[in-house]
Amino acid sequence: MSPQLIEELDALDTTTASHRPLLWLPAFLLVQGISAAARTNGGGDADEPAPSEATIKAAIDFITDVPFQLLGNPTISPFYGEIHLSWKNGPKQVVLMFFPSRPPLVHHYSRVPNAASAHDIQDASADRLVDWLRWLRA
Amino acid sequence: MAALALIPDNETVYRGMSKSSWCRQGIVTFEAFLLRPATVLHPVPEAELSLGRSAASAVNELNKHYGAAALSVGAVHALAHNLRILPDANEATKAEMHGLPLFSTDPAQRDLAVTMATDLADLATWVPVPPAN
Numbered sequence: 001m002s003p004q005l006i007e008e009l010d011a012l013d014t015t016t017a018s019h020r021p022l023l024w025l026p027a028f029l030l031v032q033g034i035s036a037a038a039r040t041n042g043g044g045d046a047d048e049p050a051p052s053e054a055t056i057k058a059a060i061d062f063i064t065d066v067p068f069q070l071l072g073n074p075t076i077s078p079f080y081g082e083i084h085l086s087w088k089n090g091p092k093q094v095v096l097m098f099f100p101s102r103p104p105l106v107h108h109y110s111r112v113p114n115a116a117s118a119h120d121i122q123d124a125s126a127d128r129l130v131d132w133l134r135w136l137r138a
Numbered sequence: 139m140a141a142l143a144l145i146p147d148n149e150t151v152y153r154g155m156s157k158s159s160w161c162r163q164g165i166v167t168f169e170a171f172l173l174r175p176a177t178v179l180h181p182v183p184e185a186e187l188s189l190g191r192s193a194a195s196a197v198n199e200l201n202k203h204y205g206a207a208a209l210s211v212g213a214v215h216a217l218a219h220n221l222r223i224l225p226d227a228n229e230a231t232k233a234e235m236h237g238l239p240l241f242s243t244d245p246a247q248r249d250l251a252v253t254m255a256t257d258l259a260d261l262a263t264w265v266p267v268p269p270a271n
Contacts, residue, residue, distance in 0.1 A: 105248060
């Protein structure tokens with residue numbers, strides 16, 4: 001592996017899309033995934049509104065400020081005009097929710113054996129999502 | 139009218155999977171257990187989660203389905219959420235889950251809704267449902 005490639009791979013952990021002239025392929029696929037999933041209005045149910053263009057744009061703009069390597073391959077789900085991105089790792093889950101009518105929220109959850117699950121929700125920011133995705137993988 | 143008795147803990151109930159996003163690679167997702175908001179066709183927000191008492195009855199009113207999520211009634215009643223699974227008063231093959239938060243974008247309500255839905259998804263097992271003859 002060339003030193004230049006090693007340097008580029010190292011940089012992926014901390015570089016965000018908004019700081020790169022070209023989208024890295026996985027980031028491009030994630031953006032495409034959000035656009036595609038958001039237009040499926042929940043599996044084709046005519047009674048479920050698809051997310052608006054503004055909601056899709058907000059989701060894409062948000063994730064381009066998060067390091068690619070941390071984003072990985074979330075599950076992308078439309079939900080009655082909302083877009084949900086979720087990550088699961090064993091008993092832990094992080095859900096990022098974009099709404100048509102309010103700023104995004106980030107929910108974190110951890111299943112605790114023989115006890116109530118630990119959870120909370122916060123207004124989402126790129127820094128907060130980074131913190132929770134690091135927690136998810138710790 | 140007398141109050142309906144809870145479905146016994148030793149039974150299994152089924153959530154019909156009406157959306158492809160409710161199951162990923164055989165794993166049931168939390169969205170399967172979120173109540174829906176008011177819509178054009180359904181102007182009243184969902185207040186109970188519709189269930190079947192068999193996998194077939196869970197999907198028999200869906201135009202399209204992606205299998206069903208099996209839930210042990212006892213495991214649901216054992217969660218620390220005071221959820222109750224009752225028979226459907228009008229349809230013997232159906233059941234309803236009472237106690238889930240109504241659809242809301244209020245952070246506290248959404249926190250509860252996603253947490254309860256995730257607890258339920260963790261209990262659920264996806265089962266295929268063959269097409270009806």
